[in-house]
Amino acid sequence: MTLTEPSLSAPVRVASKRTILMCRPDFFTVVYRINPWMDPALPTDTSLAVRQWEALYTIYVDLGFDVRLIDPIDGLPDMVYAANGGFVLDGIAYGASFTYPQRQPEGPAYMDWFGANGFEVRTPENINEGEGDFLLVGDAILAGTGFRSASNSHEEIGRIFGREVVTLTLTNPNFYHLDTAIAVLDPQPGSENPNIAYLPNAFDGASLEILRERFPDAVIVNDEDAAVLGLNSFSDGLNVVIASRAADFERQLRERGYNPIGVDLSELLLGGGGVKCCTLELRS
């Protein structure tokens, strides 16, 4: 029995099988600091990172997802955060162009994988970190800026996919990618009133106004849950894989008829990433 049963008025949630790309953290460690979570002075345990990542992988496989793998590359410790490898929609892969030199070689590595796996690759002209900052919600792309992806990449992605792009400005360095501050709960393209969850104080005033207006029914996540990267989660429309420590977010999801599934990625949190960071959606 669960502690919180979905309320009677909660809509019936429907799961849809996702196709995703992941990268095993065989070379994960923290040797540089490009976000406030990273501290090269703290020890990391690569084999624990691999075991925790495998638990996430197994959850996805058990949910019936088609999970594809890209080979990790020695010397690219952040490659496990596959969400940053690009943005894939309509069979087109818009490549990433990373902000910091330490991650720049990942851009071509992911583009090579997309090309070799049947996607039409668009080489980026502007700095962007893929699904870290671009989230498809219904038919619109929510696009983050402020720390990583440059605002001219928002225009570029709009041209490539012919979708509405909604620029949102991040202001809290702990939530430097959009996928650390917003969770997409209803991922099916074209789903009616697709909903999100977010952390209000990650955004500037103008962005907050946009979020309130577009998503009046959004799940508001508290600071405590955001501080374990609870928002960095992955939903199939019913099942939402989240950080196991995000207790209030878990309760709110249950109340709304979702099925939260907790996973502990404490080791990958040392690099500033969670569930979603390890997950790149491939939409054909």
Ligand code: ARG
């Ligand atoms: N250490 C990585 C970086 O700072 C973490 C990336 C997290 N990825 C994400 N999609 N939020 O770039």
